[in-house]
Amino acid sequence: MLTRVLSAALFCMALPVQAAPDRGSIEQALDLRERWLPLTRDVMLAPVWASDGDTFHYKLSVEGGFYFFRQSLTGSAPQLAFDHDKVASGISAATGHSYQAEVLPFEQFQFTEQMEAITFYLNNARWQCQLQTPDCRDITEPRQGSAFGVVRDLNQDVDASPLWSPDGRYQALVRGHNLLLLDQQGRLLLKTDDGNGSNFYDPQSIRWAPDSSALLLVRVQPGTARYVTRVLAAPEDQLEPKVIQQLYPKPGDAVDIDQPVLIKLQAKTVTPIENALFANPYRIDQLVWQQDSSAFTFRYTERGHQRMRIIHVDAATAKATALVTEDSPTFVNLWAAFHQPLQQGVQGVVWLSERDGWAHLYRTDRSGKKLQQLTSGNWRVRQVLAIDENAGHVWFTASGYYPEQDPYYEQLFRVDLAGGNLTALTERNAHHEVVLSPDRQHFIVRYSRVDLPYVTELRQSSDGALIRTLAQADISRLTAAGFRPPQPFVAKGRDGATDIWGLIVKPQNFDPEKRYPVIENIYAGPHDSFVPKSFWPFGFHAGGDKVIGMQALADLGFIVVQIDGMGTANRSKAFHDVAWQDLADSGFPDRILWHQAAADSFPWYSIEGGIGIYGASAGGQSTVAALLFHPDFYRVGVAYAGCYDNRMDKISWNEQWLGYPVGPQYAASSVVEQAHLLQGQLLIINGEQDSNVDPASTMQLVDALIRADKDFDLLIVPGGEHSVGRSSGPIRYVQRRQFDFFIRHLQGAATPDWNRVH
Structure with a gap:
């Protein structure tokens, strides 16, 4: 040293x-x-296949911004996907914000079935724009939200309209916390009587069997309705502050307990599924019927994230079987989880597991007893793109397969559903982003590195053969700049x-x-x-x-x-x-x-003499930790929107990595608890209206630093969200404050007098 x-x-x-x-x-x-x-120029982004698998559209960098183009497999010349001026006009009129044709506010879109309109997401809402007239509108369907996926917001209105059976003969709806089953004429066929405010049937969970013989839904015991309260000090539409409340479950809070219930029409039976295999849920989700209506499956994540199961329920007997049980002494990673029920032959499920130390694909039959590993090695499966049961193939991307390459580069592979015949369909020393066609006959691949601009190609899925190059990015002007x-x-x-x-x-x-x-x-x-x-x-x-x-x-x-x-x-x-x-x-x-x-x-x-460090959210927490626990190495930090004490942050992210119940490990990771160790220079920045991390976490760190008699800088952005700014002005201001802070404390130089009028 x-x-x-x-x-x-x-x-x-x-x-x-x-x-x-x-x-x-x-x-x-x-x-x-x-x-x-x-x-x-010619940077292709966000390719999307049409449902027929014969055409695709994408976003392409052009003079002044980006346009969306459409192309076919036959190689016809690309055409504009729609009239960009008309869509820009429609969005501007509907939102009150001015948008230009070359800078539309979405990255991807879908054509409607008759191609008379496009749909896309804007500010977390689903929008539709007609293509013949400048008519755009928000078409988001009302749904009861679920805070971080585990506690339903019971103050939100729920769509009470009936859900019709696939054959059109029956309708199911929830009214007064109970399920009602009606015929076509609205005559009552069945009604549950055990639903109430503390144990209610969830209308959004109704799933009809494909043959209309049965349906399933969940009965819910609601969890803790914890609310975070924030004050919007400088609202844009009035002088006085506003009070904002957000449903925000935190580690250790009670979550919704979902109980799957099977209802059979002919017998008129209502059967709660015996929960011995899923008795301590953090979450029950992904309820899916088999296509032959013989059974349904769902995923059970146990509280603490150390066990996950895929549960199979026989529709004839209502008996539950664990097709898959994943146990870990640390955590089962819900963020990278994948499973897909199989529909043919012995059925069963394909899923992703780290049981051998790497993320790989496995398969089991519907008994859960016949286990087969489909991939193996010191590399990991990253994304499953498709499972083709007819062809007997699984398509997926993986990283680390080529030991001479960066272990994070993704490549495309195919493996037999029966195991064996692993086929690499890409191999360049680059990162590959793949979009597989709906019929799995072709794929679009964009490959690049940080030092290699995008090349986008259309390739044949059977052997990866090149059909044609779709775009090759030109960065000559960027390089010249x-x-x-x-x-x-x-x-x-x-x-x-x-x-x-x-x-x-x-x-x-x-x-x-x-x-x-x-x-x-x-x-x-x-x-x-x-x-x-x-x-x-x-x-x-x-x-x-x-x-x-x-x-x-x-x-x-x-x-x-x-x-x-x-x-x-x-x-x-x-x-x-x-x-x-x-x-x-x-x-x-x-x-x-x-x-x-x-x-x-x-x-x-x-x-x-030490280095600087900055980060946001978990990166903000790490920034402060660097100054507390490694002060001989890190001496200047800028921390944004940090979750400084994980007991104050959202339940989903923190219980995944720190476990349950809440114990001393939470306090051990808290920088608030150790604020007295601060050395070096710290700037804390937070958005007043952060809906991702409770802003009180920042103020508790501030309080601890004051009590420890520590000097630091603090910037609170009124109206700022987790990304800190609510418009380009605050974001630019916040970035400038970060720049100034590093110049002063890491370079030891004076910064400009920004208050001086020039």
Whole structure:
């Protein structure tokens, strides 16, 4: 360690330090995304197949923004998918916000069946626009919301309209907490009498058997109706503040207990399914009938996330059988779970399991006793795209299959449903994003790396053969404007053997003869991995906006990096389990070694005296943890919207990684409990109206820091959500405050007087 410090000191003496940025440089960095976004051409995004499998549409970068185009398998010239001016006019009129044809506010859409309209999502609502007239409207159907998937909002209205049976002969509805079954004329055939406010039938759970012989639904014992109360201090439509309440279950709260109930029409029987196999539910979901109406299945996740079952219920006997039981001494990862009931032959189910230490596909029959592993090896299945029972194939993407490649790059594979004949359909040293056609005869693949712009191809599914190239991104103008791709870097983790992958972003005017202070962009949430692997740096996929934000910060005279340490997802089960009941770890032992290896490799990588760190949400929690628990290494931090004490955060994310019941492991991961350990410089930023993480978590950290007599900076954004800003103004302001903070405390330079009128 002494050798490394002396070596770093010699480098510091030999190389000049980057000069501090002026006001113009900071403003230019703040505008980087807007200046660079229009400079790409022929970047294809978000391809979508039509249901017939013969045509597809996609978003393509063009002069001034993006247009949607449509193309067919036959290779006819691409055509505009619709009249963009007309749609822009319709959305603008309906929303009161002005939209341009080249900058429509959605990434994907679907044609309606007759292709007379398109549907898409805008601000979490479903919209439809007619294509012949500028008529757009919100068509979101009213549904009773469920807070983080486990507690229903009983204050919301529920659609009470009847659900008709597939044969059109019967209608089922819930009224007064009970189920009513009526015939075509509305005559009552059956009515339950055991429903009440504390044990009610859920109308949104009704599932008819395909042959109309039976239906199932769930009876619900409601959980804790915990509400978070926020004050909107500066509403846009009135002077006085408003009070906002949100249903927000937290770790340890009682969840809704769902009891599946089978109702058979001919016998007029109402049978609750015996719950011995699902007696302690965190959630019961994905209730699905077999196509022959012989049975239904559902997924049971046990409280604590250490057991998951796929339950099979025989419709004739109402007997429940566990087709699959997944047990783990740490956690069963609900965030990456997959299963699909089979409809043919011995039926059964295909599911994803980490039981051998890696995520792989398994199959069992309807008895649950005949187990078969379909894939195996020191690599992981990432996404199941389709199961074709007629052809006997499973289509999926996987990463880590090619040991010489980045272990996060996804490739496309096919394996026989009976096991064997694993076929790789892509193999380039790049990340692949695949959209399989509905008939599984073709696929569209976009491959790229952070240093390789998108190439989009149409390929044949049988053997992966190329049919034609659909688009090849042109970034010549982006490159001429100064864009340089991030630099991947790999170092060994805490065990001395595992590769830890990250990215290094340098300033546009990078000078290898100078020394640059280092800032880490951290997100260590165990639900995913976060270092971008594909090219697009502008935010239409996970990690995109991080790259352009990292570049903007780097342009002010920093090296900015992002790392996936142990405890994040998409590697082995052991790699992931590091996070179990220890979110304070955040992969810091791996991250620090990675930084030290980079400093040993590059003379311009300056870590002596400590580095900077910033992050949002779980990344905000990790940012504070860095300053508390690793103050000799991290000395300046900007924490956004942090879940600083996991007992204060949402139930779903926290019980998954910290377990149940709530115990000392929650306090051990709390940075509020350890606030007195703060060293270095900290800026805390939070949106007043954060609906993802209770804003009180931030104020409790502030309170603890004050009680510990610690100095820190605090910025609360009125009306700000989890993403902090409610419009471009606050977002730009918040980013500028972050930039200023790092310039002052990491570069030791004065920042502009922004209050001075120019």
